[in-house]
Amino acid sequence: MQAILLPRFFDRSALVVGRELLGKFLVRRRRGREVALPVTELEVYDGFKDRASHAFWGKTARNQVMFGDAGHLYVYLVYGMHWMLNVTVGPSGYPAAILIRGAGDIRGPGKLTATLGIDKRQNGTSALPASGLWFEDRGVRVPDELVEKTARIGISYAGNVWAKKPYRFLLKERDQVTLIISYARILHERKQAG
């Protein structure tokens, strides 16, 4: 069972999509090789009033993708060296996006993009196979008791209220999850070998 997440999945409330994206698979295909990793950590940036969001001060050349249709990739450079991968959510005209901070055994949004070869070339493209980067539901259901919610990272400039919103979602027992994934990979490879 595996289904590509289509734009309609992303065209809903940012917090709902964020919660549901945990455990979905981020799939990256390049040079004929495909890697699929379960999303383990993310942050939600939601709308005009979110002081932590790039969209708070309005639309600019950089953040315009956030104002567009749901299900598109918003990729930008921070601190001069790290690409950040986001997927846009919510209706057109309403700026919202989800920052992917971890997938599989990769922790940290900069390491994720470095590992998967993601940069400005993906900015503005659809989160569909044509872009080489998309999301799939592979039948994993993450129960509420395995979801931890905390404040977002690195946004102290956002003021008391918005800096404290529990918009960062991560899987508890992340190590066990990645262990199970690598186990599944070993079993799969063994099966291939016969």
Add this chain to the structure above:
DNA sequence: GCAGTGATCATA
């Protein structure tokens, strides 16, 4: 604790 690095926006 803080250096490195370069795109972005000029507002709070």
Add this chain to the structure above:
DNA sequence: ATGATCACTGCC
């Protein structure tokens, strides 16, 4: 044009 800032990482 310049300068402050930054949704990070790795090393001290």
